Amino acid sequence: MIKLFSLKQQKKDGEASPRSGNPKKASAAQLRITKDINELNLPKTCTTEFPDPDDLLTFKLIICPDEGFYRTGRFIFSFKVGPNYPHEPPKVKCETQVYHPNIDQQGNVCLNILREDWKPVLTINSIVYGLQYLFLEPNPEDPLNKEAAEVLTNNRRVFEQNVQKAIRGGYVGGIYFERCLK
């Protein structure tokens, strides 16, 4: 137990010893992201790109799946880590137009750990694996792109063809997709 009154009395009597002004401290978010980044253990299908190495809070993740519907494509995600990390998840957007049941035309990604199931114990690595999993197992139960989800449920062959068409660049269901071949 601390006895503030007696402690502070002494201190104020003798006046606190002046200390050299401390340079600005790194925030808890910064300390945590440094750890996350240093320990990123990427699957061989993923690479990261840091435009500014001094800014660990802004970067891109590139996924080139090696199996599944999307194995021929190359998909870019942008990550923005906020000052309240890890209390709040990073903001992740898909920058590549993709024909996918869980990703919409604006790049919004429907992945539970990016929103309602985020927990501070999760790391950037967890998100990377989550995103990679989305390409291996697109989930038609929870669609953002409803049309794609319906096709996937009703006819996997047609879905596969649509995915390939979109990756090579072209129209699928009236929407134009930019080419994103590996």
Place this chain on the structure above:
Amino acid sequence: MSETVESSQKRWGHLRKVLERPGPFCHPEFEPSSEILDFIMTSCKILIIGAGGLGCELLKDLALMGFKQIHVIDMDTIDLSNLNRQFLFRHKDIGSAKAEVAAEFINKRVAGCYVTPHFCKIQDYDEEFYRQFHIVVCGLDSIVARRWINGMLVAMLQYENGVLDQSSVIPMVDGGTEGFKGNARVILPGMSACVECTLDLYPPQVTYPLCTIANTPRLPEHCIEYVKVITWPKENPFNTALDGDDPQHIGWIYEKSMERALHFNIPGVTYRLVQGVVKNIIPAVASTNAIIAGICATEVFKIATSCCVPMNNYMVFNDVDGIYSYTYEAEKKENCLVCSQIPQELPIKDPSLMKLKEIISLLCESVIYQMKSPGITTTIGGKNKTLYISAIKSIEEKTKDNLNKTLTELGLKDGSEIMVADVTSPTTLVIKLKFMNNDVEMN
């Protein structure tokens, strides 16, 4: 002299009964004396962070308890919707700074009390400012701000040979409310659980699964959230970011949400709900604020006077159905990112000769650290700088030239801190560089 006269006045009779005589419930080491009341009234300096719902209550409570040197800091201005519970403000004060109006009110109303307002962000001040206070009390609605002040108070701790110097501890009493629920806690930085130790306790922001709001909305909130996160960025109606305080913006969201609600046959979208969802408003309850602030003020009094053992250390309060409260000891997290850091010093013989790669091999080879592949960052002039991280190819390529630079060339100074992350440690270590006198010739 005037203080002594005043403290003998009848006005403080009740405090003197507690502070000038022993009792069965007082702290075992408590020594009753009239000096304690003098301490409260003349030298004890309190900082209140936030002059909102809790802040107004705290100011009133502490001022009436005899604390005379109170500072209050708040970056906000007064809004019409504050007036029902933030009782230091009147209609004419709308638009003025909360801190300033609150201070003026108390100074006028409570004789002898002197409140100093600070109309700014807590981040605008540095150690110098915070070191002057004996106790910090928070009435905040933001986790970012709590984490910041917590980090600041921990950073100000002083250690001698790894042992905490207790006189550098500034206790923090933190209150929080949400509707009919609230909590109060006492944090002795470096000694008991800090904000960062218990970060998992904060409820996550209410979020709905993106796919639900996009395809199977069931609640009016789903419709509003959809317009907020999908329609707004897509249509960008006013070519600017969404501002919850702009009636035009809210009006637009309201209209679009109504359309969507109609389409899915969902009743209950109202203008107020739209504003609530967009701004994440949880209705504030005046009585909850009063209770939590009362508890916090009592704790401040206990800490300042040592008359009674302070709360240990976390109390929850809930009066949604009846009244429930519970106090328990939140435990210090062994590997807390913030408060488990006992600053370690790394002596450097000659910074103009020592290269970064030598620091790295030192961290890997030294018996204390035995690291595997440390990633190192620092802050120079308030800006983050990555010195070297080998794990990420793009960063490695851009930072490998640093390996052959000397510490002086990298801009590191005596007392600079480097942040070191490595698989061998559960947290990022903060290591302070200590430059030795380099007048001894080294070869």
